[in-house]
Amino acid sequence: MAAATSKQRLALAICDFLSSSLTDGTLSADDKDSIDVAINCIAESFKVDPADKTAVNAAIGSQNLMQIYGVYEKLKSTTAAKSSASSSSTSSKLPTDEEKARAEDLKAQGNKAMTSKDYANAIELYSQALSLYPGNAIFLSNRAAAYSAARDHESARADAEAAVTADPKYTKGWSRLGLARFALGDARGSMEAYRQGIEYEGSGGSDAMKKGFETAKRRVEEVEAEERDSGNPLSRGASANVNVNPGAGASSGGMPDLSSLAGMFGGNGGGNGGMPDLSSIMNNPMFANMAQSLMSNPEMMQNLMSNPRLREMADRFSQGGGMPDMSALMNDPNIAEMARNMMGGGGRGGPPGSGGQQ
Template structure:
C-alpha cells in the first residue's frame, strides 16, 4: 500500500499510462513499451500498479489527467488576473507598493547583470534578470524597455511590444522605449503603428530627433508607402476591364493570341482557329518574350494602346478565324507598333528592396 505522496503519485502515473492504452490515446503497438514503463515505476517506488485498491486510494475520485486539467485552468486564471494590474494599475495603489531603497538597489544590480547578459547575447538570461528586477521595482520604464530589447533579440516580438507599450505609458519621455516599440511593431507587420511609435520618439527627443530614430521612422514610412502602392496596384487588376485607367484587359489579350472571345479559360487553355495556337510555353521560355510580357502586364497604358491598335486587332481577328500567323516583318513597319515593341523590351523595374529594418540599436538601456 502506498504510504507516501510520491508513491501515490507513482500509482497515479501508472494508472494514467494504463488508461491511455484503453481509451485510444496510444495504439496497441505501444502496449509492450507502456507495460515495461509501468513495471519499472512500480519496482522503483515499491508500489503495485496492478492492485485496484491501491490505485483507487492513490487517485481518489479523479484520475491524474483530470487533476492536471484543473491545474491548467487555475494556472491560466491566475496568469490572466496577474497580468491585469501589470498593465492597468496606476495611482495610489502603485504608490502604496513603492519599493524600499534596498529593493531598488537590488533591482539595479539585477538590471546591470541583465545588461551584461545582453552584451554576451545570452538573451534568455537577460530576460530572466530584468524580470527579477521588475519583481522588486514594478512599473520601471527602463527595466521594461530593456526587457523589450531582450525579447526582440530573442525574436519574441509580441512580448517586446507589450513591454515597450507599458514602458511608454509609464514614462513617455523615455525615448528608447519608443524606439523598441517601433521595432517590435515593424517586426509584427504593423508598419503604421511602427511609424507612429518612431514619430512619438522623435517628438519626445526634440530637435528633430536622433539619426537612429529618424532612420526607423523613414524605414517604417517606406514600408507603409509600399503597402499602399501594392493595394492601389491590385485594385484595378482585380476589377479587370480596359478603360478609365483600369488594369490590363486580359480577355482582349487572350483574343489577341487566338483565344475565345469570352475572356479565355482560367487555366490558360484556348482553342485557336485553323493553323493552331502558338506554343505559348515555348514562347514564354524565351527571356526576351518573358521580359516583354512582364513589362506589358505591369503597364496598363501600354496594354490599352496595344489593344486599340487597328493593325493588331486585324491580326487577332484574322488569326482567330483561321487566317494563320501575320507577316511580323510587315507588322513591325508600322511605327506605332515598333515603338510599343521597343517600350515593352525596355521595361523599367522598380528598385530592389533594400532589406533594411527600423530600430535604434538592440542594446540594453541605461
C-alpha cells in the first residue's frame, strides 16, 4: 500500500481528535451521531481508515493533535518577543555542531533509503534531520525528491518552494520544484522554475535543467495550441457552402465546403477513383488561384510540403494507393488553415466570414 500523504496523516489526526473528544468528556453523548458523521466524511474524502490503529499511530506519533496545537499556541504567544530579540539571541538558537552532525547523518540515511526506493523511510529520516536543522535547503530539497518519488506532488512542491526560498542558489531545489509543478499540471509554473534554475546555475544551465525547461515549454505550447484549436470553427466540424463545378467559384456563404473538393479527385472522394482530371481542376478559378498563391509564396509551399498529413498522402499515392479521402484530410485544422490562406483568407477576399472569395 502506498505511503500516506501529509494531508492523509493530518486527516487521521483530526479523526483521532474527534473520537477522543467523545471519550475524554469534551463532548457529550448527544454529539456522538454528529461526530461519527464528520469522521466518516473525512475518512471517505481523504481515503483513510480511522479504525486502522497502525495508520493512526504513524500519523500522530507520540503526540496527538491537541498536544501539537498546544505547542503551536505557545509558540504563537512568543512570536512578538522573538521577533524583537537581538541578533545575538537569535544566533544562539541556531543548531549546535552536534545537532548539525546528527542531521547530516540522518540525511545520509535518508539518501540510502532513497537508493533502496524506501521512500516512506526516506521522508521520515529527512523530517528528523529538519527537526534538528530547520530550514536547511538541502534537507528540504531531498525530502521534496522523496515526496515526488512517492507521488505526493503537493508535499513535494511545498518542500521545494521552501528550499528555494531558503537558498535560491541551491539549484536542485529549482529542479525539484519544476518537476513537482509539472506533475501537478502547472506547466507554465514548471517552466518558470526551470528558468530560474538555469539563471542561478549560470553558463546557460546544465543539460538536465535545460531538458526540464524544454519539456515544460513544449507542454505549454501544446496547451496553447489546444486552446487555439478549440476556438477554430473548422476544428469543430463547422462548414460553409460552395459550388465546386468548374468556373462556379465560392458562394456567398463565406469559406467553401472543403470536404466536397473530394469530388474533384477521381469523382468519388479518393481511394479507388484513380488519377484526377488535372485539366478540369486547373480550369476551376478556385484551384487556379491556389496554384498561383503557391507559386508566388515559397514559404507557403514549404509549409504545405512539411505537413505530415500531406506527406503521408503523397507517399501513399506514389505507392499506388490511390487518392486519399479528401473529406477526412480537410478536417485537419492545419491543412484547412493553409487552404483558407490560399483561397483568399486575409488577402483580396478578406478573412473568413467577410464574404470570402467571389
